[in-house]
Amino acid sequence: MQFTTPVPVIKSNFPISYDSKIFSLGSCFAVNMAEKFDHFQFRNEVNPLGILFHPQALERFMQSASEKKSFTETDIFYHNERWHCFDAHSDVSHSDKETLLTNLNNAIVLTHDYLKTASHFIITLGTAWVYRKSDSGNLVANCHKVPQREFSKEVLGVDDISRSICHIVELISQHNPNAQTIFTVSPVRHIKDGFAENQRSKSHLLAGLHSALENTGNCHYFPSYEIVMDELRDYRFYAPDMIHPNQVAIDYIWEKFVSCWISENVSADMNEVDAIRKALAHKPFNPDSEQHRKFVSAVENRIRKLRERLPFLGFS
Structure with missing residues (x-):
């Protein structure tokens, strides 16, 4: 497939091979890319706590994995006949409390092991919009359909995002100084926040991410967002919901990723x-x-x- 204004990608000096061990984390676009790795049988793990959309949720998870945090009953709650954790996606929620706690703690152990052994981390930022629980003041990774009146909504500032990215990189480096980390911004459009608000969110992510990458080693940027926005530039590359890139777009981004990052x-x-x-x-x-x-x-x-x-x- 050829387009008139291709987004440039640079061949990496640290390519992924079948000897590599990959850890993918972030928004639903991270899952799209992980499915490609799985298809081609690369050793890849993706989102042990489910999809995480914003930088501070990713930072909190990596901090927990670094410390090998143990989740307890104080970290979970019961709502709509299921047990949930505000640090995890609803896909991880369960009808049995002990099963949820076991799954949460297994995810921490797994991620801690990958922190020490992965050759490549691929981290996808989805949105800068976040929800803060009013009673605790804590940001959540997922609201789990708890009534919206129990949260306040805000957008992360560029400096907040940059600090979170730097801390994630620092955590990886502490355990695994030779690992390569690839950051990207998801092309998924968070239209439920509003059209202007989605653009504001993506611009904050891009500015914060690039600010962080200017001062970090072993870190790289892959332009997933730019490929869809500036190269494909057409709603025919979106699914019927007009929010998620369709399979043609995902395949095209994968081709670009292969040309840049696969040996x-x-x-x-x-x-x-x-x-x-x-x-x-x-x-x-x-x-x-x-x-x-x-x-x-x-x-x-x-x-x-x-x-x-x-x-x-x-x-x-």
Whole structure:
């Protein structure tokens, strides 16, 4: 796919390969990119506490993981017949209190391990708009459909965002000084905040992020937001909700990311993984035929050969 005004991307000197260990964190666009990593069988973990939208929620989570915080009953609450945590997404919520606490603490342990072992962190900022619980004064990561009257809404300032980013980088560096961190701003439009408010939010994120990156090492910027806003520039690249980029846009951003951040040495293996996954998804007309048995045998042989070099690959 070719466009007339491509957003420039620079080939990284620290590319991702099948030896890499990737930790993705942030908005729902982080999930889109993680699904691509999963498709090509890279070692990738994404959002152990679910989607986190704003920089201070990300900072709080990374601080908790750095300290190996233990969640207790004081950190959760019961609402609409489920147990929730204001530091986690609703996807993590559960009808059983003990299960929620176990899942929260498992997420902390997992993230603490990745803090020490990941080669690349990919962090996606979604919005600068935040909600503050009126009784505690604490910012929340998710409101969990608690009545809006219990919160006040505000926008994070550029300096607040920059400080959060710097602290996240500092936490990563303390545990893992050689890790590379890739920041990006999500192209998902938070229209529920308002059109002007969405632009204000994104501008604060961009200004705060770039201010932080000017003074940090091992950190990089990937222009997901700019690719959609300035290169694709058309509602046909959005899903029917006109908020989320559609699959064409996601695929295009992934192509850009690959050209910038994925080692050229793994292209053949990525193509083979892709071909095997498509073969496994094939639905035969006659599963009992000799032709299909030969097809299955050939695919299994390709998987065996690939696993000789990449034993961690999993196909189903």
